[in-house]
Amino acid sequence: MLNNMRRMHVHHDQLEVRTHGKGLYEVSDQIESTIDKCGIQNGTVTVFVQHTSCSIVIMENADPTARRDLEEFFDRVVPEDADYFTHDAEGSDDMPSHIRMVLTRTSETVPIADGKMQLGTWQGIFLFEHRRAPHRRKVFVSLIGE
Amino acid sequence: MLNNMRRMHVHHDQLEVRTHGKGLYEVSDQIESTIDKCGIQNGTVTVFVQHTSCSIVIMENADPTARRDLEEFFDRVVPEDADYFTHDAEGSDDMPSHIRMVLTRTSETVPIADGKMQLGTWQGIFLFEHRRAPHRRKVFVSLIGE
Amino acid sequence: MLNNMRRMHVHHDQLEVRTHGKGLYEVSDQIESTIDKCGIQNGTVTVFVQHTSCSIVIMENADPTARRDLEEFFDRVVPEDADYFTHDAEGSDDMPSHIRMVLTRTSETVPIADGKMQLGTWQGIFLFEHRRAPHRRKVFVSLIGE
Numbered sequence: 487m488l489n490n491m492r493r494m495h496v497h498h499d500q501l502e503v504r505t506h507g508k509g510l511y512e513v514s515d516q517i518e519s520t521i522d523k524c525g526i527q528n529g530t531v532t533v534f535v536q537h538t539s540c541s542i543v544i545m546e547n548a549d550p551t552a553r554r555d556l557e558e559f560f561d562r563v564v565p566e567d568a569d570y571f572t573h574d575a576e577g578s579d580d581m582p583s584h585i586r587m588v589l590t591r592t593s594e595t596v597p598i599a600d601g602k603m604q605l606g607t608w609q610g611i612f613l614f615e616h617r618r619a620p621h622r623r624k625v626f627v628s629l630i631g632e
Numbered sequence: 633m634l635n636n637m638r639r640m641h642v643h644h645d646q647l648e649v650r651t652h653g654k655g656l657y658e659v660s661d662q663i664e665s666t667i668d669k670c671g672i673q674n675g676t677v678t679v680f681v682q683h684t685s686c687s688i689v690i691m692e693n694a695d696p697t698a699r700r701d702l703e704e705f706f707d708r709v710v711p712e713d714a715d716y717f718t719h720d721a722e723g724s725d726d727m728p729s730h731i732r733m734v735l736t737r738t739s740e741t742v743p744i745a746d747g748k749m750q751l752g753t754w755q756g757i758f759l760f761e762h763r764r765a766p767h768r769r770k771v772f773v774s775l776i777g778e
Numbered sequence: 779m780l781n782n783m784r785r786m787h788v789h790h791d792q793l794e795v796r797t798h799g800k801g802l803y804e805v806s807d808q809i810e811s812t813i814d815k816c817g818i819q820n821g822t823v824t825v826f827v828q829h830t831s832c833s834i835v836i837m838e839n840a841d842p843t844a845r846r847d848l849e850e851f852f853d854r855v856v857p858e859d860a861d862y863f864t865h866d867a868e869g870s871d872d873m874p875s876h877i878r879m880v881l882t883r884t885s886e887t888v889p890i891a892d893g894k895m896q897l898g899t900w901q902g903i904f905l906f907e908h909r910r911a912p913h914r915r916k917v918f919v920s921l922i923g924e
Binding site: 644684733739741770 | 786844848886891
């Protein structure tokens with residue numbers, strides 16, 4: 487069994503993240519649980535969000551003011567009321583959600599060593615929701631390692 | 633043969649993307665073909681562009697207005713005529729191309745399951761060209777899986 | 779021995795990068811050395827920075843004016859004196875450092891073929907320091923390949 491676990495292999499998992507409006511939702515614990523379950527000790531985990539109106543970011547996870555300021559920054563740099571947006575079928579937060587996604591990330595790849603993600607002390611993995619309405623977001627997790 | 637294909641391995645491929653000015657060029661089908669050819673069923677694919685004046689992004693691939701608005705956003709946030717640019721040996725789109733590349737991505741890593749990229753319904757992989765002149769862009773594709 | 783090296787495996791390494799103020803610090807040679815040492819010929823390398831106030835970017839590595847213009851761009855788009863920042867316990871470069879990190883990258887994944895990173899002619903891997911004070915930055919390097 488142990489032998490089998492230490493062979494290089496791929497393990498996939500899918501998470502659902504329920505969001506209720508714009509903001510950062512931490513998923514670090516869910517990713518860590520997936521790693522625990524699959525038994526990979528050394529390798530990488532790729533966290534991939536299957537949408538174009540939310541993103542994945544690594545961010546300071548201790549002080550909530552850092553997250554609030556980040557959201558305020560995006561509201562100013564990618565405002566909902568930009569007069570040149572033509573892609574607005576789903577409302578004023580439609581086009582800004584795509585731009586915010588492009589400016590951040592669709593995936594993050596994090597090293598795993600000794601069975602743990604090698605995040606720094608203040609790093610958390612967050613789903614960054616860019617829409618105002620509640621959503622169920624699908625996150626695909628790919629682990630490769632031994 | 634089948635046995636051999638299901639062993640963990642690495643497969644590389646190189647694509648050339650011909651661009652004719654700024655904008656988004658979808659490469660999803662070419663990546664999917666590479667996956668089909670190499671036989672990897674489960675793993676990841678890393679799409680890496682070997683240039684500093686174009687990028688890789690995942691973007692909404694259904695409605696072209698979303699892509700036009702995105703390009704307009706970048707024209708406004710990283711304008712060609714910023715008076716503080718000194719790196720302009722190749723013209724006014726030289727420095728903005730590097731900044732746009734840094735604000736987006738050089739690579740994307742996408743999970744592969746059951747022989748298919750796990751893109752969401754509206755996700756496409758695009759080469760984002762930041763130069764006005766036509767270019768032949770080299771994209772290196774790395775697949776790891778079993 | 780050779781047989782062993784060509785088996786798929788994971789290799790980890792940790793680098794320390796000493797920074798002395800905001801700016802780009804190239805780490806390409808250190809990553810290349812790690813690849814040489816571990817003997818992986820084909821695969822990928824993930825370069826992951828374990829902090830939330832600096833980033834990893836791939837950038838033009840020939841002309842220093844490109845890097846100076848990039849830094850100037852970030853000073854203008856994410857200024858230290860934005861009046862809405864509340865997260866400033868560590869000074870006026872505290873919150874901007876998190877935003878610049880989110881706008882760039884925490885990791886880069888680069889293909890390795892024939893024992894070499896497949897960077898384009900003008901691509902370098904840089905640690906992008908966003909703080910003014912000197913720091914010792916930890917970079918975790920994950921190689922997967924055969």
